[in-house]
Each structure stands twice: as structure tokens, then as C-alpha cells.
Amino acid sequence: MIETEVAVIGGGVAGLVSAIESAKLGANVCLIDENPRPGGQLFKQIHKFFGSQRHYAGTRGFEIGESLMRDAQANGVKTLLNSYVFGIFGKEIGIVEKTGDQTSLRWIQAKSIILSCGASERMMMFPGWTLPGVMGAGAAQTLINVHRVLPGKKFLMIGSGNVGLVVSYQILQAGGEVAALVEALPRIGGWGVHAAKIQRLGVPILTSHTIKEAQGRDRVDSATIVALDKSMRQISGSEQTIDVDVVCIAIGLKPNIELALMAGCETMYLDELGGRVPVHDENMETTVDGVYVVGDCAGVEEASTAIESGRLVGAAVAEKLGHLPKEKAVGMRALNRSVLDDLRSGPLCSHRLRAKEQLVDYAETMKEDSQ
């Protein structure tokens, strides 16, 4: 049994920042990740990030990943890599660690657990969806930017959220062609600037359209798209078949909450945050004492909010463990919260602020009930 003050499960941007922050404030931190290196989605993000300087805006994602890894090392964060967490039992974490062909069982006991497990791509079923060549947009992005393999020549993108828009741009950068991007809603889901930059490169964006089926014998060789009416019903006769060898699905992400459920955390369904998420208070602590959530598993948002929430949770954990005096912690939290409120403002992001407030209100109600 390894003993640590803080165990962070998942080394994506939220987990890395939480680990760095709590280690900086004096906590003993162990970061666990199932991959050979931490960084989560950062190493496949080759575009420059949005936000402010405080959130490394203007820097490409993979470079943020490299800088955070250096910070983690410099602050003495211990990392357990190739390590799958299979369960949480009270404050004991069960891990299967892979070393070469060998696997071994390990246990970690932690005073505080930070869950930063990220989110998964939602899939969509249609005739032909099991054909090779149909994949998540995130999978295509990993193939292209991490493994340097372009999975096809001509792509159809399903979904106009930021993932669909950004991955379309990166397919073009890698030398692929995007025949079209279809969006079932009558409006674009992601940010206009991302849509504008692929349109400038000639990618048609078809709103109120979806995929009807993918065709092919051994793999996708074409796909049929169809227009949708106001009630999202397919308009018969509007079908168009286009030659493509890859269909990418980018219809949204859902928070990975399995470990939170196993730990006994209460959850709440909030569409604005990607579905069912663990209830948490203002310090990101769940309904289970000493178990925290941060990043996309606490609600799908942007990297900038993940970074700021990581700082908040890192300081909250350090305070609880006695490494940070209360007076100092209060000031730090006030700054984190006002920055988060700013990031969740404006017509495109304020729905998330309201959803987060609902989570916090529910957590407070539960605390009052239990007292």
C-alpha cells in the first residue's frame, strides 16, 4: 500500500493543474494516469488555445502539456503511469499497473482524492455505423496529431461543436479533404471563429442536416446525408450521397463519472454540462467527504475553466490538509471564482454558470440536511 496525502486520478489538463497546485502548497501528491504519459487531450491539440494569459492562451495545446509536465516534476508530483484505476473503496484506490507485458495490482491510500477523469465522445447509430472508417472525431484527431496517420482522404464531419470544427481544420492541415460538415440543429454549436476558418478553406457547413447512412463493403466508400425539418424529421427526397472514406462523429462529450459513482457521490443531470455530473460545492468537493471532481468529469467545458478549477481544487485540498492557512485560502478562492465567473459569462457560456450554480446549490442543501 502506497500512502499519499492527495491522489489525483487522470492526468489531463485539470488533473495536472490540481496536482501542481496542491504540491506547490506543500501537499504530498500522487498523479495516476492510464496512459504512458500524462497530458490527456493536450498532446493532440495542435491549435492555439483561447482565453487569457492566465490560462496559457495563444499557446498550442501540446506546448501547454509540456510546460505543465515540467511544472509537475519541478514541484515533486509523483506520477504512476500505465496505471488503470479499477475502483475506489473508501479512501483506498485499486490500480492495475502495466509494465511491459506484466500487470501488477497496487493500492494507494489517500487522504483526499481528486477525480479528473475527463469525458468521452458520444456515439451515434445509423445504418453502416459499424463500418471501418466511421470513427469519433477525437479518434481521428489522435491518429492525425499523435500517431501522424491520416485515416482517409475525404472526410464527412457530423456535428458543429468546437470538436467537429477544430478537427475539420486539422484534417485540412494534415492534407485531407472535408467534403462537408453537417449539423442537425439550424445553428452552429461551436464558436463562430472556428466555423469561419474552415469555411474560408472551402468546407461547406450544412445546418439542419444529418447523416442517413454510410455505405461500403469492407469500409466506408460513401455516405448519404439528408436535410431535417423544424421537428428534426428527415425530409424525404433531400438525400445526397457523397464519396467519402471517413465519417467522423463529433456530436458531443459526456463526463466520465464511473469512479465518482463508485465512490458514492451524488449526481445530477444537467444538459448544459454534458449530462450526469457529480454534485459538488464551491470548492469542487463532492457529497463524499474528501473526494473532489475537476475538469470535464465535473461538467464538459473549456480548457481555461479546467485550468482555473484545477487551481481552485488544488488550493482547497491543501487547505483541508492543513498546508494553507484559511485567511490565505479565502483570498485565493475569491480570485479563482471571479475568474471562473468571467469565463462563464457572455451569451455563449453563461448557461454553464447557471448549471454550475445549480450543482453548488444542491450540494449546499444536502449539507444543511445532513446537519
Place this chain on the structure above:
Amino acid sequence: MSQGIGATGTPSMEELERSPGFPSEARLRKGAAAVIECVQEIPCDVCGSACPSGAITLTSISSLPKLDEERCTGCGICIPRCPGLAIFLINLNYSKDEALVSFPYELLPVPEIGSVVKVTDRLGKCVTTGKVMRADEREGCDRTLIVSVAVPKEFAQRVRGIAPPRRK
């Protein structure tokens, strides 16, 4: 049908003219100026700190960038700094008949200086041809190039890129 960036993915002329980052015609007639095509209030303020003349300001992280037309020197450093690739530069006084339009560029191959290429509008449609006058990476801009093309003046407000060159 509804128009505008949320519906089509391309800012409409009305949205652009209404936004505080879009320079007036009078200003453009005086010489090179940044053209900020950021019409949605997204949480990002990189351009605000990118401008060495203090010509781009934001009241909060989610406000639209405002261009101070008098302060903008037309240096173009904001072009490769904007993570949204939404800033351009127009110099209407480039020559007697031509305007110089500059835009961010992150594709390979890099267009050859002096070559005549198809220039495209906001929808990637070819509108005319233009001559590549510049294609370079400024210090600290991490592989986002500024490409400048000389085009007939009447196309200055339409041209926003070039047809991507074919790879060998």
C-alpha cells in the same frame, strides 16, 4: 433563412459593421489597418495584449475586441496572435490599383513569394487572382504565418485567403 455567424458560420456584413473591431471606410482610406472579424462574445482576450500600440481593448474577457482606429499602426502582429485566426489587415493604399490583404496562414506548402494565386472569399470561393507579396513567420508566433496578397482594390473587403496550394 436566418443569417449571421451563428447560423452560417460566416460573419455577415451587418455583424461586421456593427462590431467594434471593424475599421471604418474613412480609416481604411488612410492606410493599413487591422480588421477584426470577431463578432461573438467568447471568453478570449489574447488580441488585447498582443497589440504593441494598445489599439485593441476589451472591457472583460468575454467582450468584443474594440479597435482604436487612430492608434492602430497597421503593423499586423495581431494577425498571427489571434487563436481564432479572425484578424486580417487591409492596406487600401498599397498601389494605385491594388490593395494588400493580409491573413493568418497555417498550411503547407507555404505559398511562394511573387507567385500569382487564386484568392478566395469568406466561403473559400475563388474571387480573382492576386500576387503573393509576403509569407513569413514573425518572432514568437509559433508557426502561424502572415500571408499578404496584392489584389485589385475593389476586392479588398471580399478577399480573406488563398486557395490552398496542392501538395506534391
